[in-house]
Amino acid sequence: xxALVVDDSRAMRKIIGGALRKLGYETVEAADGAEALEVLKSxxxxxxxxxxxxxxxxxxxxxxxxxxxxxxxxxxxxxxVTTEAEHxxxxxxxxxxxxxYLIKPFTxxxxxxxxxxxxxxxxxxxx
Amino acid sequence: xPLTNQxxxxxxxxxxxxxxxxxEKGKEYLVxxxxxxxxxxxxxxxVSAYIEGVRVGLDRRKQMDIVEALTTNETSWFRxxxxxxxxxxxVLPDLKQTRGATRQLRIWxxxxxxxxxxxxxxxxxxxxxxxxxxxxxxLATDISNEVLEKGRSGRFSQLEMNRGLPANxxxxxxxxxxxxxxVNDDLKRMVTFQHMNLALPFRGxxxxxxxxxxxxxxxxxxxxxxxxxxxxxxxxxxxGYLFLGGAETxxxxxxxxxxxxxxxxxxxxxxxGG
Amino acid sequence: xxxxxxxxxxxxYVEDEALLQIVMQMWDSFFSTVEPPYxxxxxxxxxxxxxxxxxxxxxxxxxxxxxxxxxxxxxxxxAVMLQEEALPEDExxxxxxxxxxxxxxxxxxLVPDAGSLGLPVLSTATPRLGNGAAEVxxxxxxxxxxxxxxxxxxx
Ligand SMILES: C[S@@+](CC[C@H](N)C(=O)[O-])C[C@H]1O[C@@H](n2cnc3c(N)ncnc32)[C@H](O)[C@@H]1O
Numbered sequence: 001x002x003a004l005v006v007d008d009s010r011a012m013r014k015i016i017g018g019a020l021r022k023l024g025y026e027t028v029e030a031a032d033g034a035e036a037l038e039v040l041k042s043x044x045x046x047x048x049x050x051x052x053x054x055x056x057x058x059x060x061x062x063x064x065x066x067x068x069x070x071x072x073x074x075x076x077x078x079x080x081v082t083t084e085a086e087h088x089x090x091x092x093x094x095x096x097x098x099x100x101y102l103i104k105p106f107t108x109x110x111x112x113x114x115x116x117x118x119x120x121x122x123x124x125x126x127x
Numbered sequence: 128x129p130l131t132n133q134x135x136x137x138x139x140x141x142x143x144x145x146x147x148x149x150x151e152k153g154k155e156y157l158v159x160x161x162x163x164x165x166x167x168x169x170x171x172x173x174v175s176a177y178i179e180g181v182r183v184g185l186d187r188r189k190q191m192d193i194v195e196a197l198t199t200n201e202t203s204w205f206r207x208x209x210x211x212x213x214x215x216x217x218v219l220p221d222l223k224q225t226r227g228a229t230r231q232l233r234i235w236x237x238x239x240x241x242x243x244x245x246x247x248x249x250x251x252x253x254x255x256x257x258x259x260x261x262x263x264x265x266l267a268t269d270i271s272n273e274v275l276e277k278g279r280s281g282r283f284s285q286l287e288m289n290r291g292l293p294a295n296x297x298x299x300x301x302x303x304x305x306x307x308x309x310v311n312d313d314l315k316r317m318v319t320f321q322h323m324n325l326a327l328p329f330r331g332x333x334x335x336x337x338x339x340x341x342x343x344x345x346x347x348x349x350x351x352x353x354x355x356x357x358x359x360x361x362x363x364x365x366x367g368y369l370f371l372g373g374a375e376t377x378x379x380x381x382x383x384x385x386x387x388x389x390x391x392x393x394x395x396x397x398x399x400g401g
Numbered sequence: 402x403x404x405x406x407x408x409x410x411x412x413x414y415v416e417d418e419a420l421l422q423i424v425m426q427m428w429d430s431f432f433s434t435v436e437p438p439y440x441x442x443x444x445x446x447x448x449x450x451x452x453x454x455x456x457x458x459x460x461x462x463x464x465x466x467x468x469x470x471x472x473x474x475x476x477x478x479x480a481v482m483l484q485e486e487a488l489p490e491d492e493x494x495x496x497x498x499x500x501x502x503x504x505x506x507x508x509x510x511l512v513p514d515a516g517s518l519g520l521p522v523l524s525t526a527t528p529r530l531g532n533g534a535a536e537v538x539x540x541x542x543x544x545x546x547x548x549x550x551x552x553x554x555x556x
Contacts, residue, residue: 011496014483015431054502054518083506085285087303090294101294103285104503105430110289116208117293285507286426305511306422
């Protein structure tokens with residue numbers, strides 16, 4: 001399985017990307033929403049995108065909205081991974097089209113459990 | 128100073144007598160690390176001295192503090208996913224047929240820890256039978272008063288919320304209070320928390336349609352497991368269901384059960400309809 | 402209603418205890434392989450050059466969250482967070498910036514009618530918010546032979 005990790009922090013991309021690779025994912029990265037759209041245009045469609053909210057150039061909520069508007073990306077699951085922690089923000093992200101929401105900080109277990117919910121745990125995981 | 132053999136043996140005996148939890152040789156480190164906070168709070172010079180103090184003090188409350196400290200309370204929302212899917216997609220539809228006359232369900236989350244299992248079930252019931260006007264109640268029990276109090280408060284930390292709770296259920300059923308999240312009253316009203324030691328007779332709990340007894344039998348020896356499974360059979364209504372943890376089975380322990388596979392999950396039902 | 406908030410009331414929303422919880426949750430998540438920091442009354446330990454990551458909060462009561470550490474502590478924290486020794490300076494800055502971002506996001510959720518978060522800004526001294534802003538929450542802690550100091554300002 002393939003995942004696109006979108007976050008303006010390189011540290012966070014390393015943490016999320018590393019955790020996903022451990023679970024059996026191949027990962028690609030983008031540092032903001034606009035870069036993420038470029039990656040999506042040029043490569044095969046990932047199964048999963050983890051999307052940060054606050055980023056320069058194009059924020060995560062806008063990115064979710066744009067991905068949602070493009071039928072070609074319909075099969076990709078979007079999970080916000082962000083420090084935005086208010087009830088209302090989660091509602092907004094889901095309404096925009098995000099499928100799941102993980103609040104930073106999170107433990108590796110929490111990431112894995114969210115993927116299990118989404119049916120996106122590669123078979124190798126846990127083996 | 129490492130734990131003395133005597134202190135370790137006394138704790139093992141105490142914990143086994145009070146909770147049936149088996150602490151094997153080699154768990155010295157676990158015992159020590161779990162008891163450090165209690166020893167510190169009591170102002171004891173080290174864990175062995177603390178244990179010796181409790182041993183000669185004969186104070187039952189202090190003994191139970193040690194037992195509680197040695198329970199493992201790890202849990203999460205919709206733990207392992209599949210059992211809860213099986214509950215919603217197969218068990219509930221069946222119970223809707225067989226319990227149609229009374230339109231009531233009683234569910235037991237035995238060894239509930241901080242309540243995530245009970246509230247997960249409440250969310251599923253709320254969207255199905257409760258929405259259709261049925262009564263559904265969940266009894267959540269544990270041996271540890273500390274976890275019960277937390278479950279009863281219905282407040283969970285951000286890190287706990289992140290663990291297995293689908294975002295759409297979070298926004299529907301929880302309200303943020305400071306750094307924590309509070310479960311809403313309608314779910315809270317469905318769950319009753321009560322102290323209960325599974326190793327002792329189940330007094331006054333009544334009958335259940337479904338029992339979740341997950342990730343607790345692993346701490347007991349075979350005869351305790353058998354005894355508990357037999358007594359669970361006695362409180363399960365005919366046609367009821369038992370869910371165990373992923374590493375637990377009735378097989379070779381208590382043969383009064385029939386196992387059915389729902390997807391990849393085994394559910395257990397009393398033989399001959401109970 | 403918001404306009405009537407006194408700073409003291411805002412302080413009530415960002416209690417030091419809440420700040421401590423936020424920092425400890427961060428620890429349990431990204432630094433769980435090492436010993437936790439323990440709270441102190443004031444920054445103590447290593448002196449010398451510091452690094453500060455700050456993140457602004459917009460909204461009815463604009464604010465700022467700062468995370469300040471000695472430079473050596475910043476490098477050590479980044480090494481733990483990324484499980485990688487001897488990281489280049491820009492990666493250390495990025496890691497501390499993300500720590501500040503996470504603390505600020507969780508603090509923002511405590512503040513009524515808050516708007517959005519800014520992006521992390523790195524500096525070599527802890528900035529102060531002027532113009533009627535006040536320090537409403539603070540957490541100082543000792544970690545190894547360094548320290549960390551988290552301050553929340555609201556106006
Ligand atoms: C690992 S948790 C399981 C929680 C939940 N059922 C789940 O699957 O996530 C085990 C719980 O069993 C409780 N426990 C241990 N011995 C017990 C006993 N003798 N009677 C009742 N509860 C017990 C512990 O206090 C702990 O909360």
